Amino acid sequence: MNILILGSGGREHTLAWKINQSKRLTKLFVAPGNAGTADIATNIPIGVNDFAAIKKAVIEHAINMVVVGPEDPLVNGVHDYFLKDSELRKVPVIGPQKAAAELEGSKEFAKEFMKRHNIPTASYASFTADSLYKGYAFLETLKAPYVLKADGLAAGKGVVILNNLDDAKKELKHMLVDAKFGEASATVVIEEFLSGIELSVFVLTDGVGYKVLPTAKDYKRIGEGDTGPNTGGMGAISPVPFADEALMDKILYRIVEPTIEGLKKDNLPYKGFIFIGLIKVGNEPKVIEYNVRLGDPETEVVVPRIKNDMIDIFDAVANEDLDGVELSIDERSASTVMLVSGGYPGTYNKGKEITGLKSIEDSLVFQAGTRIEDGKVLTNGGRVVAITSYGKDFEEALNTSYGNIEKIHFDGMNYRKDIGYDL
Numbered sequence: 001m002n003i004l005i006l007g008s009g010g011r012e013h014t015l016a017w018k019i020n021q022s023k024r025l026t027k028l029f030v031a032p033g034n035a036g037t038a039d040i041a042t043n044i045p046i047g048v049n050d051f052a053a054i055k056k057a058v059i060e061h062a063i064n065m066v067v068v069g070p071e072d073p074l075v076n077g078v079h080d081y082f083l084k085d086s087e088l089r090k091v092p093v094i095g096p097q098k099a100a101a102e103l104e105g106s107k108e109f110a111k112e113f114m115k116r117h118n119i120p121t122a123s124y125a126s127f128t129a130d131s132l133y134k135g136y137a138f139l140e141t142l143k144a145p146y147v148l149k150a151d152g153l154a155a156g157k158g159v160v161i162l163n164n165l166d167d168a169k170k171e172l173k174h175m176l177v178d179a180k181f182g183e184a185s186a187t188v189v190i191e192e193f194l195s196g197i198e199l200s201v202f203v204l205t206d207g208v209g210y211k212v213l214p215t216a217k218d219y220k221r222i223g224e225g226d227t228g229p230n231t232g233g234m235g236a237i238s239p240v241p242f243a244d245e246a247l248m249d250k251i252l253y254r255i256v257e258p259t260i261e262g263l264k265k266d267n268l269p270y271k272g273f274i275f276i277g278l279i280k281v282g283n284e285p286k287v288i289e290y291n292v293r294l295g296d297p298e299t300e301v302v303v304p305r306i307k308n309d310m311i312d313i314f315d316a317v318a319n320e321d322l323d324g325v326e327l328s329i330d331e332r333s334a335s336t337v338m339l340v341s342g343g344y345p346g347t348y349n350k351g352k353e354i355t356g357l358k359s360i361e362d363s364l365v366f367q368a369g370t371r372i373e374d375g376k377v378l379t380n381g382g383r384v385v386a387i388t389s390y391g392k393d394f395e396e397a398l399n400t401s402y403g404n405i406e407k408i409h410f411d412g413m414n415y416r417k418d419i420g421y422d423l
């Protein structure tokens with residue numbers, strides 16, 4: 001089979017690495033890809049939202065399946081575009097259709113879905129500029145901290161948590177009236193604050209059955225001890241040690257199954273990954289958010305633990321035969337540490353030469369913001385490279401990653417030295 005992956009991050013390099021091991025692969029393409037994917041696949045320089053260019057590439061390269069990495073093209077309807085096109089209809093797309101992608105595209109939609117299907121989550125209300133004063137009144141009924149969420153996609157920046165009521169009111173006005181996040185904050189969801197430890201569960205569904213993939217925990221803040229601004233993710237571990245059988249049972253019966261059944265009841269066509277962001281409040285799991293894709297850098301620890309042939313799995317998703325697949329998961333733990341550009345998640349420089357990548361033997365190197373120029377690998381984004389290792393536990397895996405990081409260098413390189421510190 002010829003496969004096309006859409007995206008350019010560490011998630012997509014990891015998927016490419018995994019698909020590249022399949023006996024069923026003929027040719028692998030990544031659009032637009034990075035320097036890491038260029039090593040193992042053919043990069044096609046087109047954007048993930050340029051559907052016409054994607055169509056051209058699919059026909060030109062006789063692509064048999066498209067695997068979508070990021071959420072934007074899904075929310076923009078890439079899967080529907082394929083289904084509506086007579087030349088593309090027979091090419092399966094791994095990723096939900098637009099109507100279902102609203103689970104990530106609209107926080108209000110996701111909250112209504114959870115309410116309808118009795119899925120545990122924070123209580124909430126949503127507001128627009130017309131109901132600003134009702135929003136103020138609602139905030140007054142809550143206790144600090146106040147959680148404000150832009151309804152639409154805001155590149156991971158749309159959640160604001162404030163400790164002071166006046167600040168929360170100002171922020172609500174800023175989001176609704178001054179369009180702080182543009183169209184994305186035309187509606188704002190205000191939520192009850194939940195206190196607990198977070199974890200992520202990844203589910204793959206073909207719309208009929210589903211498989212629960214390994215759990216993971218990511219570290220979103222830039223600073224050690226979970227301080228400073230949010231990033232796309234600075235590291236991750238899998239499995240999550242506190243996700244024991246009792247907790248997983250609750251997650252399965254109260255959250256995963258009602259989610260899959262809810263998609264069917266609501267007629268939301270879904271063939272792809274569901275990323276369920278959870279928080280454990282006391283002993284009770286609650287949903288913080290749905291994403292309609294794999295997480296990054298969670299993919300860098302989840303996918304390396306899947307032992308099955310990835311094309312077998314995706315083919316089963318396309319053919320609605322996932323129940324016929326038996327997942328085989330590596331018993332070892334996996335940990336990843338993200339190397340980022342100095343200044344990230346604020347402003348940073350690109351184009352710094354990265355050295356030492358080839359000298360690493362006992363870790364997996366998954367590239368994110370990188371590109372090639374004159375045979376040199378250069379930084380090309382905030383998150384640059386993820387170093388993943390296996391171990392008997394996440395600490396052993398982390399030690400291997402931290403040891404290998406010493407061999408890598410680029411100007412301004414930064415990373416968190418405390419991944420897993422809270423476990």
Ligand code: AMP
Binds near residue numbers: 159192289
């Ligand atoms: P999200 O973009 O929905 O993943 O939210 C970003 C982060 O905000 C989450 O990972 C949580 O750490 C935090 N968060 C979101 N919603 C809540 C909530 N209701 N209570 C406490 N923390 C939250």
Ligand code: GLY
Binds near residue numbers: 232294
């Ligand atoms: N690591 C969080 C995300 O992919 O959204």
